[in-house]
Amino acid sequence: MKNWKMTTLSLAVLTLLTACGNTDSDKAGVDEELVVSTFALSEDVIDRDIFQPFKKDKGIELVYEVGNSSERFTKLQNNPNSTIDVIELSQANAATGMEEGLFEPLDKTKITNLANLVDGAKDAVETSGAPYTMNSIGIIYNKEAAGMEINEWSDLWDPSLAGKISIPDITTTFGPAMLHVASDFKGVDITSDNGEAAFEALTELKPNITKTYTKSSDLANLFQSGEIVAAVVGDFAYPIISEANPDVAYLVPESGTYANFNTLNVVANSKNKKLAYEFINWKLSQELQTTTAKSLNEAPTNKDVELNDEVAANKTYGGIAKRAKAIDYTFVNSHLEKWITTWNKTLNQ
The missing domain is CATH 3.40.190.10 (Periplasmic binding protein-like II)
Structure with missing residues (x-):
């Protein structure tokens, strides 16, 4: 798999x-x-x-x-x-x-x-x-360190999480899924505007992002060092992260996820x-x-x-x-090159 x-x-x-x-x-x-x-x-x-x-x-x-x-x-x-x-x-x-x-x-x-x-x-x-x-994405977080309850994707945009979260880079398995989550935050079907609303949402999320990651295994160290209190991650990575950081919990929002x-x-x-x-x-x-x-x-x-x-x-x-939505990778692949450029301008500069 x-x-x-x-x-x-x-x-x-x-x-x-x-x-x-x-x-x-x-x-x-x-x-x-x-x-x-x-x-x-x-x-x-x-x-x-x-x-x-x-x-x-x-x-x-x-x-x-x-x-x-x-x-x-x-x-x-x-x-x-x-x-x-x-x-x-x-x-x-x-x-x-x-x-x-x-x-x-x-x-x-x-x-x-x-x-x-x-x-x-x-x-x-x-x-x-x-x-x-x-597999699918969810949110992994340390409730005590976060100082708040996280239940939904929209909670990641909470100002109290400034400089405390990490999300997958666009080039990773779940990078495109993160874009879909961001577009959903704006209430826009990503296929209707080719990702414009998603990048607006990511611009709003940027103050909360301390780092984008390319290897989910790196999140264990980020939690351990206290650099982050929450992250968007694939479910397969939870056992690795929780083994090193037993205080973290994993959840999949009731609003849905992407597979x-x-x-x-x-x-x-x-x-x-x-x-x-x-x-x-x-x-x-x-x-x-x-x-x-x-x-x-x-x-x-x-x-x-x-x-x-x-x-x-x-x-x-x-x-x-049942609440995991499929991603149309034909659509994603046709936009990925442009998205990578926009992503780097939005989050890595």
Whole structure:
């Protein structure tokens, strides 16, 4: 699932996994092979929980390459005729790939589990592919140090928080989500004015911002040193920050949040699209997502997955998932270059 976990991981060589016994190979009738491009994360767990059951069920061989989203996406851009059948990417990269025609438009009749996605995930299918896990942003803060209760996004604009908060930089995973939050603060749909109201809101928020961050792990030190009392952050970062700073709490405002998805797509030049579709359907299944929620810490996108409180903690799940809105990364990517320039002029000068 997650692009935030793989920034330091380099692209690995293709790893060939053997088929699961002669019986399974005979069942296939032919020597079929599926090539998957995936994240370089907990490969032993991914092999055990995802690849091996699929191989056993289909009686196939499976080849996979690993790396971070940007690395693997750039590789596919440079060689669209590669042997990759199905690719897992961050939402932003997936949206660019769809725009460039690198992926086949998903045939929903071949992915029955698309019908079981939570609403926010359904919204992302047309622009980014099939979402199989998600995270979202919330507010982490030290109530005692803040001297106030924070419940909503609008509270971040409170003058009493002058010089005490941090927000994600525009170039990070949740930078575009922060722009959406700012536009909401002004009561404006960001797609209606291409972000103008959002930057007005950020100008108003600037006195409260002591620093924008590029690594959520840096927030632990900022809280520890007392430089900040609150921050906008992805839910995946809460355990790291709270471990170092047990006085902080995490909340997702009732007004809603914005989700980031990792998605799956069938590569346009795939030679085995049938298996690619079946693999995507497997990744979206209730059975598998119940398993990976625990073993890979992936928040499920299948609405039928039920997690206990321990497994669900700090994930975009349940009520939070229901109020998590999707971001149109086709729209974001078309404005991002200009937004980065405006962001730097607004907040970094």
